[in-house]
Amino acid sequence: MHPSLHVSVAVDLARVRVNVEHVAGTCGVPVIAVVKADAYGLGADRVAPAIADLVEGFYVFSLAEAASAGLWERTGKPVISLSPADSDDAGDYLAAHVRPAVWCADRAALLRRARPVLSVETGMQRFACPPEQINAALMAGEIDEAFTHAVTAAQVRRLVELVGDRKLKLHAAGTALLDLPEARLDAVRPGLAMYQGAVTVLTPLVEVRMGKGPAGYTGFDVVRHGVILAGYSNGLRPGPCLINGRRQRVLEVGMQSAFVEVSFQDRVGDDVVLLGGSITESEVAAAWETTPQQVLVTLTAMGSRRYLD
Ligand SMILES: *Cc1c(COP(=O)(O)O)cnc(C)c1O
Numbered sequence: 058m059h060p061s062l063h064v065s066v067a068v069d070l071a072r073v074r075v076n077v078e079h080v081a082g083t084c085g086v087p088v089i090a091v092v093k094a095d096a097y098g099l100g101a102d103r104v105a106p107a108i109a110d111l112v113e114g115f116y117v118f119s120l121a122e123a124a125s126a127g128l129w130e131r132t133g134k135p136v137i138s139l140s141p142a143d144s145d146d147a148g149d150y151l152a153a154h155v156r157p158a159v160w161c162a163d164r165a166a167l168l169r170r171a172r173p174v175l176s177v178e179t180g181m182q183r184f185a186c187p188p189e190q191i192n193a194a195l196m197a198g199e200i201d202e203a204f205t206h207a208v209t210a211a212q213v214r215r216l217v218e219l220v221g222d223r224k225l226k227l228h229a230a231g232t233a234l235l236d237l238p239e240a241r242l243d244a245v246r247p248g249l250a251m252y253q254g255a256v257t258v259l260t261p262l263v264e265v266r267m268g269k270g271p272a273g274y275t276g277f278d279v280v281r282h283g284v285i286l287a288g289y290s291n292g293l294r295p296g297p298c299l300i301n302g303r304r305q306r307v308l309e310v311g312m313q314s315a316f317v318e319v320s321f322q323d324r325v326g327d328d329v330v331l332l333g334g335s336i337t338e339s340e341v342a343a344a345w346e347t348t349p350q351q352v353l354v355t356l357t358a359m360g361s362r363r364y365l366d
Contacts, residue, residue: 061313063286064260064360067333068099070107071365072255077111084235084245087113089137089228091248093122097350098357099252101126103364108251109134116246119143120155129154137174137204139184147171158204160186165198175203177219179212179229188219195223202226204246208233213240249338249350257333258356260285261326262300265319272316273309279318285329288313292355296344299330307331332356 081088090112096104101122105115109132116136117123120143123136136155141164143157144150150157150171159165159173175194178185185205186194194200205216207229216229227242232250234240264284271278283300287293288311295307295315300323307329308316317329330336338349345352 058292058355058358059290060358060360061260061287061291062361063263064258064291064331066098066357066360066362067257067259067365068103068357068362069255069257069365070103073099073104073251074108074111076251076253076255077108080235080245080247080250081111084230084241086241087244089114089116089244089246090251091116091231091246092126092128093118093139093248094354095122095126097248097252097353098362099256099353100362100364101128102131104251105134106131113244117155120149120153120157123153123155139176141184156202158184159194159198159200160184161190162193162197165194165200169198173198173200175200175220175225177203177205177216179205179207179215179219180209181206181212191219195220195225200225204228206231207240210234210237210240213237213242217242249353252353253338253349254333256353256357258331258359259328259333260287260331260360261328262317262319262323263314263325265323265325274311275309277308277316279308281319281321281323282308283317283319283323283325283329285315285317286313287331287359288315291359293331293359294345296331296341297336299334299336301327302334304335305329331359 092101114135119140138155139158147168147170158176160176176185178187203225207213213229228244230240230245232247262283305318338352341352342349
């Protein structure tokens with residue numbers, strides 16, 4: 058996907074802070090902030106320092122993400138990384154102040170000096186240690202912390218069954234399980250919950266016309282429509298939008314432009330809000346038949362990013 062020159066992405070870091078405060082307050086345990094994929098497109102180098110005092114540490118996918126966001130330099134907080142394809146040298150992790158997730162005894166031993174964290178298999182069936190190898194991995198890596206990538210309460214219970222009696226620090230809950238007290242364990246690990254409502258994506262109307270019968274590729278027929286300069290090559294799909302405070306729809310998406318329904322008061326130059334205000338990540342996700350996470354990374358990449366202060 059290419060960004061559109063005509064789309065602007067505004068990130069409200071104060072809202073991210075409020076979200077993190079809310080998670081910490083309701084869960085009552087430390088927060089490990091998931092800032093992988095450049096903080097879901099909000100910019101990990103800006104998000105991490107903005108919330109560093111509220112969180113215990115950070116979680117990324119790769120060592121490279123931790124380095125490029127300067128997580129240690131900017132926050133002084135520990136980082137966990139997941140990718141199995143980064144480095145076989147504990148020194149690389151130590152230099153970046155990153156603790157690698159491991160799921161077998163060999164790698165736990167190899168990376169022991171970097172204080173690895175055990176990823177436990179509870180159903181995701183990737184990047185995780187099967188039950189019969191847990192003992193060996195814990196010993197080989199002298200491990201004091203374990204987690205699982207859980208999406209159900211049963212998976213959290215499985216983690217506790219498998220390693221709950223080992224005096225390990227345990228965490229499991231991402232956004233989907235934050236409301237479940239028994240999933241909170243010793244820390245929570247949210248991504249989406251920190252970012253929801255913090256991004257506004259908008260683009261101006263460049264044409265506005267009265268409809269004259271079926272229009273566009275699909276023959277949509279509305280009283281009045283406008284055109285914006287973002288299309289499927291920029292990741293856009295049909296869905297809700299907001300124009301001058303009124304709810305409208307992105308009707309049809311072309312390669313680099315899209316048709317939107319407009320009202321009589323809407324003019325060329327008026328902003329079409331694709332995300333933000335009453336348009337939530339979840340609402341767009343339902344229209345796009347995908348996840349709110351995918352909506353965030355798609356829409357934050359659609360234009361040039363700026364930060365509100
Ligand atoms: C991405 C990720 C999370 C955060 O997921 P959200 O649903 O966005 O909160 C938590 N844990 C792991 C292991 C992840 O990879």
